[in-house]
Amino acid sequence: MSMPNFNTMRNFPLYVRDFVSEVDYCPACNTYGEDGVCPICGATTERKAYLDEVAAFEFVEEMETRLNDANAKLEFHSISTMGGKYYGVQFYVEEKHDPNEYDNDDCHYYFDVCRSVAIRRYNSEINKINRILKMLAKEYGFDEVYCSAVFGNGEAVYTKVENTQRARIVRAIKEIA
Numbered sequence: 001m002s003m004p005n006f007n008t009m010r011n012f013p014l015y016v017r018d019f020v021s022e023v024d025y026c027p028a029c030n031t032y033g034e035d036g037v038c039p040i041c042g043a044t045t046e047r048k049a050y051l052d053e054v055a056a057f058e059f060v061e062e063m064e065t066r067l068n069d070a071n072a073k074l075e076f077h078s079i080s081t082m083g084g085k086y087y088g089v090q091f092y093v094e095e096k097h098d099p100n101e102y103d104n105d106d107c108h109y110y111f112d113v114c115r116s117v118a119i120r121r122y123n124s125e126i127n128k129i130n131r132i133l134k135m136l137a138k139e140y141g142f143d144e145v146y147c148s149a150v151f152g153n154g155e156a157v158y159t160k161v162e163n164t165q166r167a168r169i170v171r172a173i174k175e176i177a
């Protein structure tokens with residue numbers, strides 16, 4: 001049984017990226033080339049995909065600082081990065097409090113304001129986080145995707161939001177299946 005790779009959220013879009021890069025590689029010499037030529041045997045190298053763990057690690061480090069700053073100003077949510085179950089990384093927004101589910105006393109206790117003010121602040125925080133995510137996604141080369149299909153084995157398909165043509169194809173496949 002597979003599981004969906006990413007965690008989707010109720011109030012926030014899903015932004016994801018991976019850290020797969022390509023290198024020139026000579027399988028005969030088991031070495032890396034440059035400009036398509038093996039430095040040992042001179043043969044034409046192949047392109048080989050690999051997981052760029054250094055880039056992934058640097059990204060997580062840098063993002064931790066950025067998100068700590070952002071989270072310090074948030075009241076109801078907390079933003080983090082999260083590795084996919086099988087590949088890639090996503091932004092994940094955890095909801096710590098939803099004042100819609102609290103009564104007036106709870107709202108005074110937790111937020112020091114009445115329920116209607118807390119709900120207004122909660123809604124405006126959702127908008128604020130959406131702006132933060134959009135900005136970070138653009139800056140760090142994330143794609144906005146959505147879960148377009150979940151197969152019987154639990155595996156999920158993610159489709160780029162602007163890629164509507166592919167979305168239609170996936171939907172069509174789903175209808176046939």
Ligand SMILES: [Zn+2]
Pocket residue numbers: 026027028029030038039040041042043
């Ligand atoms: Zn070689």
